[in-house]
Amino acid sequence: MSAKTSPESSLNAFERAAIEAICSGHPLGSPILAQIETALVHERRNTGSGFFMDFTVSRRSPPLQVASPIGDATADVSGLSGPVIFLLYLSDGYADCLECASVGEDDTRKIDFSSVKFTIPSKSGPIIRISS
Structure with a gap:
């Protein structure tokens, strides 16, 4: 995951799966x-201990009345000894930041989160997505 993203891009599979979870x-x-x-x-x-991904969304719909951050999802990521946890932040009722934090001591700077293999268990147990 690079420090900066070229002008504007869409979510990658890992980011999308985390937010869906x-x-x-x-x-x-x-x-x-x-x-x-x-x-x-x-x-x-x-x-180095995870990542932050900042984004904007359309403001055509009314803002949501929700406390921020929200999050109850984890993932196992190839190359990390422990899971990662996710938080989704909203500002003024609009989603704007995804945080991923490693639970282990591994340095995440060696991980390319745009193409990493991962599993995100659903709340009932089975895996909901694996990326290659």
């Missing part, structure tokens, strides 16, 4: 996912 059990999951469909990524920062 966060939203899967949330009461406002569907409207948040509707916002995410319009997301344009402005910056990705790999901190």
